[in-house]
Amino acid sequence: MERPLTKYITPGSIAYNLEDYKKVGGYAGLKKAMKNMTPAEVTSLVKGSNLLGRGGAGFPTGVKWSLVPMNGDDSKPKYLICNADEMEPGTFKDRYLLEGNPHQLIEGMIISAYAIRAEKAYIFLRWAYKKAEAGLRTAINEAYKAGYLGKNILGSGFNLELHVHSSAGRYICGEETALLNSLEGKRALPRTKPPFPAVSGLFGRPTVVNNVETLSWISHIVENGADWFKGLSLTGTGGTKLYGVSGKVKNPGIWELPLGITMRELLEEHAGGMATGHKFRGALPGGASTDFLIEEHLDVKMDFTTVAAAGSRLGTGTMIVLDDKTCPVAFVHNVERFFALESCGWCTPCREGLPWVEKMLASIEEGTGKMEYLDLLKFNAKYMGPGNTFCAHAPGAAEPLQSGLKYFYDDFVEHITGKKCPWK
């Protein structure tokens, strides 16, 4: 089983420096792209590979790049941004890549920037990722010294400046347009789309935002080709995926596996099954903003389309497991409190709906809830649905809520009728 992204990552030990990275073939992809490929060729290769964005929405990366105007006014910069904000509860995959192999990301970013002819790039990094930040800064310095960054990279005439920007903390910064505002030193409010960042992004200039995992792929695809990439997955989607499992399992962790393995495989073979004395009740398959899947879904293939067909989303591919010793109401409440606190405050359904939801859930959890709340919770989940809000934050919050109510309804009722939490 190939593990291109994580092959050279040894958890707990220090990331490869430039020398080591080069020894295992690092920056070969960059050389290939710069010497033998035009930017258009890189973009069409990535398009052909059908690499889907790993930031949660699964948008085809090549298509995103191809929206960037290539013959416009080059006097002002275009931008490439790596989204390394990773703040969604239950998500810990980008950190793994950032700490484990920063050069892989940097190399991918240089090629990606070349493809869209962006001369400035930023890594928008989660504030708390101090270790990753230090590693990245060292690696970037090395790359500058080696001539992979800066002016006239590898004699190609292409220039690139790469900066690390560490955030000031807020989940919404991960939303790609809010990220742009934050990078501009403003409140991280999402922006309306259209115009898409590819047309008017950072400082009003064409900008591409991609996730860490997405960008880490680029050098591999350039080196090995689209067909190789497609062949890595079990379904037609292409590539491997970083899957994670947290919660009461024997062996929580993160693994690079072919896209499309089943939940059961992930849970049982890799995470070692449920922790002793705990039973599986359900899971959010890809971070806090995805719908619960339950026992009956265990054989669902974990790729973008299949998970969606089962009523949830692959999201970030990091699963949070709900066991029978954990109160599902408390679980949902915890997640909704997070979303309520992280709302940017711009649009009404999110700003006002989430706190209401949070209050009702708190009250149910404490045993003071009313039966009407159940309908009101459903109502709010629908009210905050896609299209109703300005960005995808509140619709994301609605997912665990609506599915939680669907699958664990009896638990909610029990809290209300019993006027207490059965788990306490």
Place this chain on the structure above:
Amino acid sequence: MSLEVAMVKISIEGKYYEAKPEKNLLETCLSLGIDIPHFCFHPALGSVGACRLCAVKKFRDKDDAKGRIVMSCMEPVTEGLIISIDDPEVKAFRSSVIESLMTNHPHDCPVCDEGGECHLQDMTVMTGHIYRRFDFPKRTYYNQELGPFISHDMNRCIQCYRCVRFYGDYAGGKDLNVFASRNHVYFGRHEDGPLENEFSGNLVEVCPTGVFTDKTLKKHFTRKWDLSNAPSVCVHCSIGCNTIASERYGYLRRIMSRYNGAVNGYFICDRGRFGYEFVNDEKRIKTVLIHSKNEIVPEPVNYEQLLSCLDQSLSRNKNIIGIGSPRASLESNFALMTLVGKENFCHGISKKEYLLTNTITEFLQHTGIRTPSLKQIEKADAILVLGEDLTNTAPMISLALRQAVRNLPNEEAKGKGIQLWNDAPVRELAQDSKSPLFIATPFGDSLDEIAEDTFRASYRDIASLGFAVALKLDKKASELKSDKKDIEKLAGKIAFSLKNAKNPLIISGVSSNDESIVNAALNIATALSSIGSKAMLSLVLPECNSLGLAFFPGKSFEDAFHLIENKEIDTLIVLENDLFRRAEKESVNNLFKKSRQIVVLDHLPNKTAQAADVLLPAATFAESEGTFVNNEGRAQRFYKAIDSKSQVKESWRWLGDFIKIRYGNKEVLWNRLDDIVESMANELPVFSKLKEYKPGADFRMLSTKIPRQTMRFSGRTAMNANISVAEPKLSQDPDSPLAFSMEGQQEMPPSSLVPFYWMPGWNSVQAMYDYVDEPGGSMKGGDPGIRLIESTEGIENTYFGQGSQNNAAEKDEWQIIPLNQIFGSDELSSVSSSVLQKTHEPFVLINQKDADIISINDGDYVQLEILKVKLRVKVKIDSSIIQGLAGLSVNLPGMPFFNIPDTGKFHKL
């Protein structure tokens, strides 16, 4: 300009409509008369999609039965668009938006200042949200003290973000913002303190609920539905913003902006909104007062006593001199002129102002150069401000300039397929690319931040720059040499920008009191038009009817002194004018000494009024009808909001009475305003168009007059029940088609006669949508006002020379230049108690280096000596004013008249 765009067809509820593709769906529906609830969209601010209330259902095609929810404010209008507003799902969604907003709204409508004209109330009713399902405690906030104009009640906030978008993005204010996040967002200042921006009052109208309310109204709180309202025109500067003046119990209670698409649009400045309190001042002259020789104090008299007193002095053989006023209506000035005769009529403004105003008026009338409306100023794409401190002398122009500089990015946005109503992306795209604005003034202000270049220099150098620009455009233009080095280069840059612009604009004015600057501005306009450019020229004048007065034949004030040098004056009539603001004390006193009898008509006991033998209570704008001509040349009518029960009368009515006494009833047959206007139009050709100023007093809708009061006006009999329980007789208003009543046709009066905005479903000012052809467009039936100067074909251009020169400063002397203040320099508004709180004490502005030379610090007091007059003033140090110049605040309450610019000296105290 872009040609008319082809209309597209859209379907709403299965019905087809024609629509403009450059609009968004919400605007489109609102202009079609179809209501869609909304909060965050504002026609002047564009769309941001925050409140989510304007949701509608959009269908892919005819076969799409499900559709999806979209925000109409963010939806471009495209051919074949199919939408539904009544779809049950989207209706339910909209009511959910209100429901969730209400989770934190305090429901304090009975005690809320916004109650009865609250956009949130309108929307709650419109969406049908009724029952409360949220049963948790509400969030509460601390309220801030925001100064004399605006009161703050954050608990009522519904987070539409309109306030910060207006205050910051639109008006350039820096001290109001949004803080925190999630459902804790807070709109206010960093700390308590008065709002600094000159347009803060618009928050009252922009805020859809009672967070920002009018503090001056709050003091005597009254509901919208209990006010009597009249369409009015602001009296506090020459721009002539349209206002709504509202009365209750005989007092003026507030001023709101009245929409005029060509003039002020949706907004007015704080001087205009809060300056009204002078009308209610307790020192108002309300009775006729006669000061007889042997009495110390003037005595109130009745009408008969007055007539017997004036009978003699008004007779035909008496020599009467009349001094008119730039703050009195055309009609009052005309009545005075008629009474005293053209040869004895003076304009009553300072000599310099007279000179400059005359030059300007002649120029505008004969060169055919366009004077732009504010709306046209917003369309300018290259602008030069020459010597005029707009923020203080014509605030609304500075607001318009803020919009104008955004035109350049508009082109780029269109190129990228971004609709101009889509506010955030347009701003984001714009970054620092702006239409060129050049500001050449002696000191800096907040407009500098949007300027491409600023030029800080002496008056002479500013004028030189202007002359150089004209010369670059046309070799025939005259020259004014200067040894300042950067002038040539900058002039070249400015000339280039102006020449290549589609709508170049030159702005100057008379507040500098400097002939060379005005001449320079006129020369640039001439030079531009000589090369075929459709240049616009906007000239700021000091007062609300300065241009109107300038249209009258008449002498300068100085000439009046000459006129009487050798003769005795039998009677001197001063119309709404404090002469001590126009000339040195000695000259005015001299004039008074030579006059056997002084008759003064005015509102407040200023120094001139105090010198009167006969003092007549003149109606203010709020108690009278009349016409002003703004700086654009637009004649605009205002109507009375208050029916004064005292002796207070329109000046033109007083003077009309005197004319009858003087000439007898046969010669002048004026019974009401329309009659005066007609004879004025016949007598002076410049006013001939005023005959078209319709509708006249005889206009009726459904054979009734237009009510000044809303249908809900309560307590017609109860309000005076402590005096009499009988139903009082309605006050009559012979001069206008408006009635002091709630009865009559409420909907859609002619555009110039809108006393308040109200439509079924819309009690808030948003009802305005129904009065305009499209949001942000023109009033239905055309924007009010008649332009008296229309561009004619240009005649032979001539260029001005430098004109009279200012005295050069000697050693130890400074050039003292006038600094007008938005709060304080205007006579009437400076009496208003809220404005007074914002008024500085007299001060002088100097450069740090100059301050060091005479070793004074910021905040020190010094004695300033100008033309032998000494004045104690506070020192303000400013980094932008150049060395050798000292700006003196002028016309502040209590300050004497100074004929500046001139030289002056500092003495330490």
Place this chain on the structure above:
Amino acid sequence: MLTEEEKKEIQKEVKQYPYPAVACIDALKIVQQHRGWISDESVKDIAQVLRISSEEVDSVATFYSRIYRKPVGRNVILICDSVSCMIMGYESLYQYISKKLGISFGGTSSDRRFTLLPISCLGDCDNAPVMIINNDHFNRLTIEKIDELLEHYK
């Protein structure tokens, strides 16, 4: 008043961007790094350096959760209270620390040694429960580990 050092660091960030206001978040972080938190006075000072108003700075400062607008103790403990850590028992951890230091979330110990705050997911869910003290990351926490850990922070 900002120190020369703070000003220099801010200016360095400013240079990176098209206009000074962009460095607002960086500036806040720099000052916080030096002083532990952002006072009203610091807001004004930063505004002056960036040539924007206090309101503009504070609008940004109050938006972000890792900018402290109230004084904090010498050491800031951030306990992850997100869902994986909840499942893995952060609550008992919190209770323990809270009792030990005599403060709850949002509080600062009377000797100003510690401030205790919740934080959302720290991206280490497979090693939950997790917390950060100042810039140091700790995972797989147990109550036993806590006593030893807190000792290191004076």
